[in-house]
Amino acid sequence: MVRAIVGANWGDEGKGKVTDVLAEKSDVVVRFQGGANAGHTIINEYGKFALHLLPSGVFHQNVINVIGPGVALNIEALLKELAGLNERGVPAPQIRISDRCQVMLPWHVDFDKFEEERLGKNSFGSTKSGIAPFYSDKFAKVGIQVCQLYDEGILRERLAIALVKKNCLLEHLYHKPAVDVEALVAYLKELGEKIRPMVCDTTRLLHEADRAGKTILLEGQLGTLRDPDHGIYPYTTSSSPLAGYGCVGAGVPPTSLKDIICVTKAYSSAVGAGPFVCRLTGPEGDELRRRGGDAGEFGATTGRARDVGWFDAVATRYGVMVQGATEVVLTNLDVLGYLPEIPVCVAYETAAGERITDFPATPVLMGCKPVYETLPGWLCDIRGTARYEDLPENCRRYVDFVEKACDAPIRMVSIGPKREEILLR
Numbered sequence: 001m002v003r004a005i006v007g008a009n010w011g012d013e014g015k016g017k018v019t020d021v022l023a024e025k026s027d028v029v030v031r032f033q034g035g036a037n038a039g040h041t042i043i044n045e046y047g048k049f050a051l052h053l054l055p056s057g058v059f060h061q062n063v064i065n066v067i068g069p070g071v072a073l074n075i076e077a078l079l080k081e082l083a084g085l086n087e088r089g090v091p092a093p094q095i096r097i098s099d100r101c102q103v104m105l106p107w108h109v110d111f112d113k114f115e116e117e118r119l120g121k122n123s124f125g126s127t128k129s130g131i132a133p134f135y136s137d138k139f140a141k142v143g144i145q146v147c148q149l150y151d152e153g154i155l156r157e158r159l160a161i162a163l164v165k166k167n168c169l170l171e172h173l174y175h176k177p178a179v180d181v182e183a184l185v186a187y188l189k190e191l192g193e194k195i196r197p198m199v200c201d202t203t204r205l206l207h208e209a210d211r212a213g214k215t216i217l218l219e220g221q222l223g224t225l226r227d228p229d230h231g232i233y234p235y236t237t238s239s240s241p242l243a244g245y246g247c248v249g250a251g252v253p254p255t256s257l258k259d260i261i262c263v264t265k266a267y268s269s270a271v272g273a274g275p276f277v278c279r280l281t282g283p284e285g286d287e288l289r290r291r292g293g294d295a296g297e298f299g300a301t302t303g304r305a306r307d308v309g310w311f312d313a314v315a316t317r318y319g320v321m322v323q324g325a326t327e328v329v330l331t332n333l334d335v336l337g338y339l340p341e342i343p344v345c346v347a348y349e350t351a352a353g354e355r356i357t358d359f360p361a362t363p364v365l366m367g368c369k370p371v372y373e374t375l376p377g378w379l380c381d382i383r384g385t386a387r388y389e390d391l392p393e394n395c396r397r398y399v400d401f402v403e404k405a406c407d408a409p410i411r412m413v414s415i416g417p418k419r420e421e422i423l424l425r
């Protein structure tokens with residue numbers, strides 16, 4: 001049985017924590033897209049971790065953690081993360097890397113930086129981890145698959161073909177030194193050897209696990225609104241964070257996907273450029289940012305201050321719908337305990353003065369303003385509450401409101417960043 005855990009919004013919804021919780025009862029956890037650009041925060045008995053590339057099942061020794069073919073594999077980053085877990089006393093996890101996964105090359109990271117510099121004020125707020133150049137090369141068919149690291153002839157030939165264009169851009173557009181193919185071949189061969197014991201045909205592994213009745217979790221990175229097709233293009237990422245794509249990026253049959261668990265926060269947060277209708281500026285926003293997450297709303301990868309705002313029913317309903325959620329997990333509910341009244345965005349007003357409740361495409365979205373209603377707050381700290389029924393009535397009403405807005409059942413509510421701080425409803 002395959003379950004996907006994905007984000008309804010702009011990312012940072014708390015998927016890492018939910019995956020860590022659900023991984024306990026799973027056999028395999030798979031990353032199916034994205035790369036080391038996102039950060040999933042996990043707090044458990046080993047401490048606090050920001051996982052970038054490793055699947056969130058790495059804290060459970062019985063779980064097989066798969067890096068699927070859809071991932072942008074930065075080998076150095078992966079090895080560094082693994083070493084980091086080891087240094088902090090986490091027993092060695094089981095990792096399998098798809099032989100079809102493509103490898104992040106040094107020029108991808110460089111091009112990402114140079115391009116954001118060139119764009120200046122029009123930049124996309126990239127984390128500069130090479131993601132956009134990586135996926136561009138993959139679809140232009142000049143990428144390098146993991147399996148190609150083990151055939152020097154193929155590797156040298158493919159790099160040489162790609163480098164003709166890359167070096168032209170490096171020298172003449174960005175005015176940077178050209179890349180030497182021999183040094184690159186040597187570097188990549190060495191990285192290939194370091195991961196060799198983890199490399200296998202993960203598609204076969206997953207199909208066999210599924211047939212054997214194992215539970216497989218597909219772990220999405222970012223959220224619906226960063227999807228290149230369905231999100232706020234061009235302020236999106238370069239691979240699809242949708243559960244539907246999970247089947248492709250992981251390598252499981254679409255018919256095996258039974259649960260789509262869509263994570264959303266009790267308020268909004270987004271990092272990077274692009275329209276964010278509910279953005280709160282001034283002291284109200286500063287306070288929500290300071291109180292949000294486990295230590296304020298700051299990016300787990302970049303440390304950048306995230307934009308924050310009230311819950312956005314328009315964006316979240318759309319995000320949940322596009323994911324095809326079978327259930328919603330509401331996180332960070334504890335954060336709102338300081339507010340006597342909680343504004344929620346129930347509609348947008350477009351630049352033309354029209355009130356809309358369907359999430360629009362980017363040009364209209366850019367001119368939208370939020371239409372708020374307020375719900376009563378509960379004015380107490382709900383962390384430590386043992387049962388859902390024990391939450392204050394106004395807090396449960398807030399959950400009812402979000403559930404109605406999402407049009408999907410909320411079965412789990414997270415009331416703190418730690419593993420055990422989750423209530424079943």
Ligand code: GDP
Pocket residue numbers: 007011012013014015016017038039040041042043222292293294295300331332333334335414415416417418
């Ligand atoms: P992900 O990328 O979706 O895994 O999300 P991030 O880890 O980037 O961001 C989620 C933030 O919320 C992190 O700081 C988590 O530790 C924190 N978090 C998750 N669930 C809760 C919760 O229920 N309450 C609080 N206060 N923090 C939470």
